[in-house]
Amino acid sequence: MxxxxxxxxxxxxxxxxxxxxxxxxxxxxxxxxxxxxxxxxxxxxxxxxxxxxxxxxxxxxxxxxxxxxxxxxxxxxxxxxxxxxxxxxxxxxxxxxxxxxxxxxxxxxxxxxxxxxxxxxxxxxxxxxxxxxxxxxxxxxxxxxxxxxxxxxxxxxxxxxxxxxxxxxxxxxxxxxxxxxxxxxxxxxxxxxxxxxxxxxxxxxxxxxxxxxxxxxxxxxxxxxxxxxxxxxxxxxxxxxxxxxxxxxxxxxxxxxxxxxxxxxxxxxxxxxxLGLQSFFTVGEDECRAWTIRKGMTAQESAGVIHSDFVTKFIRAEVVHYDDFVANDASFAKVKEKGLWRLEGREYVVREGDIISIRHG
Ligand SMILES: Nc1nc2c(ncn2[C@@H]2O[C@H](COP(=O)(O)OP(=O)(O)O)[C@@H](O)[C@H]2O)c(=O)[nH]1
Ligand SMILES: [Mg+2]
Known part of the structure; x- marks a missing residue:
């Protein structure tokens, strides 16, 4: 861009x-x-x-x-x-x-x-x-x-x-x-x-x-x-x-x-x-990163931005929105407990501010 x-x-x-x-x-x-x-x-x-x-x-x-x-x-x-x-x-x-x-x-x-x-x-x-x-x-x-x-x-x-x-x-x-x-x-x-x-x-x-x-x-x-x-x-x-x-x-x-x-x-x-762009995040102790995608891109397409192999090897995306994450003390345990941590399929349309972890084969 x-x-x-x-x-x-x-x-x-x-x-x-x-x-x-x-x-x-x-x-x-x-x-x-x-x-x-x-x-x-x-x-x-x-x-x-x-x-x-x-x-x-x-x-x-x-x-x-x-x-x-x-x-x-x-x-x-x-x-x-x-x-x-x-x-x-x-x-x-x-x-x-x-x-x-x-x-x-x-x-x-x-x-x-x-x-x-x-x-x-x-x-x-x-x-x-x-x-x-x-x-x-x-x-x-x-x-x-x-x-x-x-x-x-x-x-x-x-x-x-x-x-x-x-x-x-x-x-x-x-x-x-x-x-x-x-x-x-x-x-x-x-x-x-x-x-x-x-x-x-x-x-x-x-x-x-x-x-x-x-x-x-x-x-x-x-x-x-x-x-x-x-x-x-x-x-x-x-x-x-x-x-x-x-x-x-x-x-x-x-x-x-x-x-x-x-x-x-x-x-x-x-x-x-x-530009019609938005971000999703991947987080962890190695790296916290904002990824750029076009609005409307699916979980599978977005996975391909991280690694092209992820498109074909995509199984599921684990998703929690940033707002839900911080509203719950930035605790994965809490968002899971409340059901705010979701498993999404390939057609899921990624939202601005989603924190995502890709499960792949
Ligand atoms: N007083 C004032 N001068 C500015 C401002 N912005 C730029 N300038 C000055 O205007 C001149 C032209 O700026 P520049 O950024 O080179 O303009 P360009 O030709 O559009 O690239 C320079 O001498 C700048 O210092 C401003 O907000 N206030
Ligand atoms: Mg100039």
Whole structure:
């Protein structure tokens, strides 16, 4: 799973990237505007808790790959065409985080003049829709031509889906806001359309905006919200500084600014959710681990994520939900006594937060 961080120049993409990946990019490399990528552990308080309980040799978090997608530079006087290279780099991501500037800082120029988050989000939306329409229209034209001459079985299947997408886009609806069947989704996937990607809009505020960022987020949500969109606020500069501190120091820092929780932890969890992913756990004295699966995956499929052999050798899954486990003093004996520890078959749909042990042959 790969998430691309996109946004206008100087919105705070690299600041966010360095904070969530806990990497430090030296200023010279940043200036060369290369793309950077890194794997990030998804913070999970439940896994921390189980690590306390089991004191394992190893704790393994779920991971997501982040890419700091650079290369969006605008021409003079804000010529709005995004470069083909930039659009191509955005295409390969499974989901996008769009960083939008809220912070006011005269020493950092905004490429489009005054700070205006709604304008920035709209301009991205427009560019992405134009890019998708261009791809779809070209393809539709080619299919129609082929159909006149001879059979084009693939094209015939794709045509109605593409036409529907075209209509949606012409009407100003990004594809992430539309519902598609599984088959339609599979066809669309091959085109890697930009507006079909789930998107997290991350508003980058400064210390004066701690109290007002939610209100701004609400406005963006009202204008651009949808089932596959999330809007969150964060505080780029402050959180980058905090990420270099110890936990205790960071806590003091946060209280000082009136920040309740690090937005970055929330952001990672929301990104995970946006991708349609969820976690289940395996626990023990050797290892406590969060495993990543797609929502809706069965016990047998999930077992295959742990070890491919487990798919064929699957017998049963022993399952207890994390909430039940902690509500009963993190005691396996107690959850068994109460019947909260269950044996499930191969078709059991794994729930977010299940603790699982696979019985296999
Ligand atoms: N005052 C302030 N400056 C910020 C904030 N976030 C980023 N910056 C600064 O804005 C400039 C551009 O940030 P950067 O992350 O490199 O933006 P990018 O071009 O989107 O990657 C840098 O000088 C950052 O220090 C913020 O929240 N407040
Ligand atoms: Mg950058």
């Amino acid at each position: 790969q998430i691309g961080i996109v946004g206008l120049p100087f919105s705070g993409k690299s600041t966010l990237f360095q904070t969530i990946t806990r990497t430090h990019i030296d200023p010279a490399a940043l200036a060369r505007s290369e793309s950077h990528q890194a794997m990030v552990s998804v913070p999970d308080a439940r896994l921390d808790r189980m690590t306390e309980v089991f004191n394992p040799k190893k704790t393994v978090h779920a991971v997501i790959e982040f890419v700091d997608v650079v290369g969006l530079s605008r021409g003079d006087a804000g010529s709005t065409q995004f470069t083909t290279k930039f659009l191509a780099d955005v295409k390969t991501n499974d989901a996008l985080v769009q960083v939008v500037r809220l912070f006011a800082d005269e020493t950092v120029a905004h490429p489009d003049g005054p700070v205006d988050p709604l304008r920035d989000v709209s301009s991205f939306e427009t560019e992405f829709m134009l890019s998708d329409m261009a791809i779809i229209e070209t393809r539709i034209e080619r299919i129609r031509k082929n159909l006149q001459k001879a059979g084009d079985e693939v094209g015939k299947r794709e045509l109605p889906v593409l036409e529907r997408c075209n209509d949606l886009l012409q009407a100003g609806t990004p594809l992430r806001n539309a519902e598609f069947t599984k088959e339609e989704g599979a066809i669309l996937k091959t085109y890697q359309l930009l507006t079909a990607k789930p998107m997290l809009i991350a508003l980058n505020g400064d210390e004066t905006q701690v109290g007002s960022i939610e209100e701004i987020a609400g406005k963006i949500r009202a204008a651009h919200g949808g089932p596959n969109v999330k809007v969150l606020g964060f505080f780029g500069k402050i959180e980058l500084e905090m990420s270099e501190l110890s936990k205790e120091e960071a806590a003091v820092f946060m209280t000082e600014y009136g920040i309740r929780e690090s937005a970055l932890d929330t952001l990672l969890r929301e990104a995970y959710d946006l």
